[in-house]
Amino acid sequence: MNKIKLIYEGKAKKVYETDDPSLAIFEYKDSLTAFNAQKKDTMQGKGRLTNLISATFLKLLQDKGIPTHFVKLLDDNHQLVKRLKIIPLEVVVRNTSTGSLCKRLGVEEGLDLVPPLVEFYLKNDELGDPLVTEDHIRAFGFASKPHVEKMKELCLKVNEILSKYLFERGIKLVDFKLEFGMDDEGNIFVADEISPDTCRFWDLTSKERLDKDRFRKDLGNVLEAYEEIWRRIADWDKSCSAEYRANILVYLKEGVLDTQGKAVLSSLHSLGYDEVKNVRVGKYIKITLTSPSQEDAASRVKEMCEDLLVNDLIEEYSFELEEI
Template sequence: MARRRMVYEGKAKILYEGPEPGTLIQFFKDDTTAGNGEKHEMIDGKGVLNNRLSEHFMSGLNAIGVPTHFIKRLNMREQLVRAVEIIPLEVVVRNVAAGSMSKRLGIEEGSPLPRPIVEFYYKNDDLGDPLVTEEHIIAFGWATQQDLDDMVALALRVNDFMSGMMMGVGIKLVDFKIEIGRVYEGDFQRLIVADEISPDSCRLWDLKTGEKLDKDVFRRDLGSVSDAYTEVAKRLGVMPRQNGSTTGPKLVH
């Protein structure tokens, strides 16, 4: 596919103008960052894995009636997605205390939470994506109360779907981050899941061993990010397990 005009470049993805009005091409890079870009490496093949994993999750959500921006995969690194007006919030759902929640509240990492907790973070790298309350969101006009109610409902549906899928392959969904965007159909607005869902945006722990299978491997220098993401892909059937040595990942087409 001929390269089109670049619309936006982030730390892990590039958005290009799509072939039809209202569409974009989302390209997954091999860049891996932590600490708002303070730590940065290129990990060969990571973009391919995240493209395939995000396709797997988004397709599954679409199939059960949870609307997403995903239309179809174009190749090993690119997806065709619907253009949306992104709400400037990261929506985080936590099932187990970890990461910033453990540090902020002094809760031991790995402690189960009494129920899934939904948090909102203002998307601003310069400020470190700070945690914000619903009062902040409404007061500053980032979203309405109805938007917030819809966002929480969407996030919890994603959590139910993802938790069940991961549990089925021996992985605990500790927490995850999604972004949500507005789409307009005439005068009607609705909210849909956008961006990506991948080990970059989830905390995934092996149910038996507690081994981390997500970007914390990179953040905390725990081993190979490629191996961790490949293991998730294999368990989900996105990338088959193979006997013997291989020269590189072979993904299911």
């Protein structure tokens, strides 16, 4: 599937037309924005994490019967999605009081909301995405009553699925934003993304924030928080992943005394292999791993080598990677 033309570029993604008119490609960017793009930054690797996390959540929802626009993961920064007519509303589900809700109503942060609150916001950057009521939505034709009811129904199902899924991984789903789109037959799908950019995640035990609030509030360690979310969910979506075998060769750097190599050379000479002039002895390591893409698998193998498998003071390494 090839990118044909850039259709749209937003704060976090680029959307491309493909050679199939029913499909589009999302490219996740490394940019971070807050307060309607008044605060901006770029963090290398952030696009990869939001792409992988969103793909995992969307695939999970599909497996549970929720219609989404997700088709497949293409690589670390790209995913293939259905082209839809986007409904101009953002739907926010709140399980815990925080953020704009506390500011708007003057309520205490951290209150559990049972049942969860469902709020609608008009997608309009110039107006600051204002809160709207269902009466506003019907009066101005932003969406029909059946579509509003369907969006609410899907939001509450998504909340139930993701809350349970994340709770099992030590994460509290505080709130999240969903967007929706329609196909040519009028069917509604969950669209856009589900990631730390669009959700609030708190560690169940420490209450540490693991989402874009770290950027909004200047808490630091933004990328580390996204990585922590990915670490906790990465092993649970095998359907988004493939299996790879890494064949790793570790060997001493040139100039480092190789006593084992000298011993082998001496033994070869004693057996009559006098044509052998030098021997360097290394170690061979074979690792099998699951990963959403070959690019991601290669990155993880590199991390393993540098964190554990190779002494970078005296050793070098190379590896080959194959999908199995």
